[in-house]
Amino acid sequence: MRKKPKIAIFSLTSCEGCQFALFNLGEKFFNFLRKVELAQCSLLEEESLKCDLFDIAFIEGNPITKDDFKILKEAREKAKILVALGNCAALGGIPEMKNYQNKEKTIRIIYKHVDNIANPEIKEIDNFVKVDFSIPGCPINGEEFLRLANELVEGKIPEIPQKPVCTECPLAGTKDCLLRKKEPCLGPITLAGCRAICPKSRVMCYGCRGIFKNINPKNFIIFLKRIRSQEEIEENLEIFGIKDDVKKFL
Amino acid sequence: MKKIIIPHIHKIEGEAGFWAEVSRDGKIEKLRLQTLLGLRQIEGILIGRRVEEVPIVVSRICGICPVVHILNACRALENTLEVKPSSLTTLLRKLLLAAQIIQSHALHLFFLALPDFFNIENDLDLMKRFKKEARAALKIREFSLRVTEIIGGRAIHPMRPQIGGFSKLPDKRDIQKLSKDLSEVYDAALFLVKTFQNLSYPSLQRKTNFVSLSPKKEYAFYQGEYILTPKTFSIGDFFSSKIEEDLRRPPVKRVKHLGKPYMLGAIARIKNNQDLLSDEAKKSLGIFFKNHNLTSEKFFENTFYNLFCQTIEILHFLKKIGKLIQEILKQDLKERPFKLKIQKGSSLSAMEAPRGTLFTYFEVDTNGRILDCDIITPTAQFLNNLEEDLKVYLGNLLKVSPDERIRKIRALIRAYDPCISCATH
Numbered sequence: 160m161r162k163k164p165k166i167a168i169f170s171l172t173s174c175e176g177c178q179f180a181l182f183n184l185g186e187k188f189f190n191f192l193r194k195v196e197l198a199q200c201s202l203l204e205e206e207s208l209k210c211d212l213f214d215i216a217f218i219e220g221n222p223i224t225k226d227d228f229k230i231l232k233e234a235r236e237k238a239k240i241l242v243a244l245g246n247c248a249a250l251g252g253i254p255e256m257k258n259y260q261n262k263e264k265t266i267r268i269i270y271k272h273v274d275n276i277a278n279p280e281i282k283e284i285d286n287f288v289k290v291d292f293s294i295p296g297c298p299i300n301g302e303e304f305l306r307l308a309n310e311l312v313e314g315k316i317p318e319i320p321q322k323p324v325c326t327e328c329p330l331a332g333t334k335d336c337l338l339r340k341k342e343p344c345l346g347p348i349t350l351a352g353c354r355a356i357c358p359k360s361r362v363m364c365y366g367c368r369g370i371f372k373n374i375n376p377k378n379f380i381i382f383l384k385r386i387r388s389q390e391e392i393e394e395n396l397e398i399f400g401i402k403d404d405v406k407k408f409l
Numbered sequence: 410m411k412k413i414i415i416p417h418i419h420k421i422e423g424e425a426g427f428w429a430e431v432s433r434d435g436k437i438e439k440l441r442l443q444t445l446l447g448l449r450q451i452e453g454i455l456i457g458r459r460v461e462e463v464p465i466v467v468s469r470i471c472g473i474c475p476v477v478h479i480l481n482a483c484r485a486l487e488n489t490l491e492v493k494p495s496s497l498t499t500l501l502r503k504l505l506l507a508a509q510i511i512q513s514h515a516l517h518l519f520f521l522a523l524p525d526f527f528n529i530e531n532d533l534d535l536m537k538r539f540k541k542e543a544r545a546a547l548k549i550r551e552f553s554l555r556v557t558e559i560i561g562g563r564a565i566h567p568m569r570p571q572i573g574g575f576s577k578l579p580d581k582r583d584i585q586k587l588s589k590d591l592s593e594v595y596d597a598a599l600f601l602v603k604t605f606q607n608l609s610y611p612s613l614q615r616k617t618n619f620v621s622l623s624p625k626k627e628y629a630f631y632q633g634e635y636i637l638t639p640k641t642f643s644i645g646d647f648f649s650s651k652i653e654e655d656l657r658r659p660p661v662k663r664v665k666h667l668g669k670p671y672m673l674g675a676i677a678r679i680k681n682n683q684d685l686l687s688d689e690a691k692k693s694l695g696i697f698f699k700n701h702n703l704t705s706e707k708f709f710e711n712t713f714y715n716l717f718c719q720t721i722e723i724l725h726f727l728k729k730i731g732k733l734i735q736e737i738l739k740q741d742l743k744e745r746p747f748k749l750k751i752q753k754g755s756s757l758s759a760m761e762a763p764r765g766t767l768f769t770y771f772e773v774d775t776n777g778r779i780l781d782c783d784i785i786t787p788t789a790q791f792l793n794n795l796e797e798d799l800k801v802y803l804g805n806l807l808k809v810s811p812d813e814r815i816r817k818i819r820a821l822i823r824a825y826d827p828c829i830s831c832a833t834h
Contacts, residue, residue: 172447174830175422176472176565182516183554183564185547192533201419203520205530205819223447253469254449256458265453269662276659277447298472298565360562360569361576365465394458398465 164214164312167199168244169234171227171284172254173220176298177245178202184301191305195312213237215311217244217294218284221254224277228287235288240311244304246297246367248284251400253297255281259397283400292316295350295368297399303352321371323347324364328355337363341386343395348376348405367399377408410438413803413811417445418819420521422473423829427799427818435807437800442792442822444829448660451834455779460486460572461749463771463779468566470784470834473516475566476509476557477762478784480631481769486572488756489773490749497740498574501560503631504733505570506760507726508556510630511549513763514675514719517826518601519546522716525820526608542604545597549723552587552594556730559583573747581742588734595727602693602720606700611817613711615801617794618669619677622761628685628725629678633759636766637681638666644759648768654785660833663792664785670793673765674826675718680709690725712798713824751777762787764826788832795825 170178181188182202197203198210216238222228235241243249251258257265258280266273284290294307310317324346328336331354337344345366346358357364370376383392396402415427424445430438451470455463467482468475480502487494494502519542520532529535536543554564559579561567569575622629622644623637636647647666654662665671679686679694686694697717698708708714755772765787772781802821806814 172449174469174472174475176469176475179472180565183550185551189533189536197533201417201424203420203532205419221447221449223449224445226445227447253451253454253466256454256466257450260454260457265450265456266448268453268456269448269450270656270659272656297469356563357568362562362568394462398462
């Protein structure tokens with residue numbers, strides 16, 4: 160019998176929602192775990208196996224504390240494939256909103272004495288280690304994870320079809336396009352795969368899956384400026400950490 | 410002097426470390442529970458942001474209990490902006506909140522806490538040994554997640570609940586389907602109650618104060634005007650002058666009530682609202698007292714029984730879900746267009762999260778931007794109580810082997826069901 164691939168799930172500072180997205184798959188997730196050896200997962204196991212090498216390490220969250228950075232570095236050293244799990248690890252996520260404020264001021268809103276509190280600028284994990292693949296979304300979509308993870312355990316780097324959320328919106332049963340109603344939505348520049356879960360619920364797409372490859376969002380931003388103020392557009396881009404990615408094109 | 414250190418406690422929401430110093434004659438000199446997550450500064454991030462963004466951001470405080478963060482923020486902002494949600498909105502929110510509590514309890518009880526009673530350190534081993542219990546827990550979770558998905562649009566970080574109501578209402582047929590599946594889920598819950606009924610719980614004895622909401626007509630969860638400690642306070646009075654946040658131990662602002670630690674969550678709600686439990690939940694609690702030969706007083710002195718209280722709440726809230734569904738089905742599920750009117754002001758809201766009372770406070774300026782914000786989570790409130798319990802419990806454990814001692818300390822920490830993500834937001 161072929162040896163089972165070793166996988167590890169590491170959680171840096173985060174809400175742990177992406178790990179729960181896996182857990183919420185119930186039986187399906189446990190069936191997936193039968194195909195692999197779960198070498199590290201602090202939510203399911205008390206002690207981590209002392210392991211020198213993982214086939215795949217999944218990283219959730221943002222590096223904020225010294226320990227977070229240590230775990231991230233160690234995971235990279237031990238893993239053949241390192242995967243960013245979810246919006247925070249891949250794009251900075253909600254905590255990255257802090258970068259657009261004065262970070263010394265932001266922390267003082269919460270604490271008076273801040274000397275011993277880690278307060279780094281929030282950065283995507285690929286600023287610190289090489290990332291082989293990113294599973295997008297806030298939170299990730301469990302079903303999509305299974306599909307991608309099954310390819311990863313076979314040693315392949317999967318591909319997510321590069322197309323906008325708008326291609327999925329009508330299929331999801333959305334009847335009234337927000338943009339057509341002159342309401343903002345980032346669907347046209349955001350990577351599909353979520354089945355337009357937010358616009359379907361009449362909530363604008365905030366781009367939590369990131370902008371898809373090979374597009375230039377410049378014209379779309381110019382279009383948005385016709386219906387909303389520059390300030391509001393920029394604030395919407397800040398929520399899931401894509402402002403820096405979009406700005407490169409402007 | 411002997412040091413007892415557990416660097417990483419796994420199998421809780423987030424991570425924590427334990428550290429204690431015991432003198433040669435067995436006196437516990439120092440004891441500390443240290444949370445091990447970074448500070449994301451959610452409260453700071455919210456300052457200056459538009460009110461509409463608040464539900465999206467506070468949801469990300471916690472991946473296990475996002476619903477209560479969203480709902481409590483929406484209500485605080487509605488109070489501020491003088492928006493009155495419709496009766497249908499309130500019913501749907503209550504349904505979401507009941508499902509939230511059940512979902513979190515079921516995860517904690519089976520996957521995080523039960524293994525401690527059998528010295529199992531890995532959930533995959535647990536599932537092999539307790540197949541029927543695993544099926545029951547998964548069934549309860551699957552149902553409560555489905556409720557969240559149908560009403561909220563997604564199981565984790567639901568996007569439909571907003572200030573004023575819901576961006577989209579659920580399909581009536583989906584709710585009818587929930588109603589049909591409920592009895593099977595209830596049977597699974599009864600089975601889980603039985604499992605926890607028959608466990609042998611460690612002994613622990615320490616008196617404390619129990620804090621929860623105190624509604625007059627229904628068991629504490631959604632409506633929140635008063636706090637029971639057991640004295641009654643208005644939530645405003647309790648929040649502004651009866652508790653104090655300790656800023657000396659970041660990244661958690663620990664809270665005391667009139668200088669003392671206190672307990673929240675399932676065991677506190679049951680202590681304060683016992684008479685308002687569903688009939689079957691009350692009966693199961695009575696049977697537990699009898700089988701374990703316990704007086705009510707002794708029961709509430711041992712926090713390990715928080716676990717059984719969570720199973721009782723699953724029963725209670727499943728019954729509540731049944732009633733809410735019937736009321737919702739009587740209504741016309743049609744959206745009413747809603748436009749947010751901005752005005753300045755401030756308000757506080759309190760709601761029962763799975764782990765206890767959550768306080769959310771906002772101040773809004775004339776442009777509809779957040780001026781001030783304070784979010785006090787249950788875990789930040791009960792960490793002091795947990796340390797006090799650990800001091801007593803560690804005193805009982807000085808003669809057992811070091812491995813056994815560490816296992817038992819971890820078990821007590823897990824009985825509290827701490828949520829470190831919430832505590833360190």
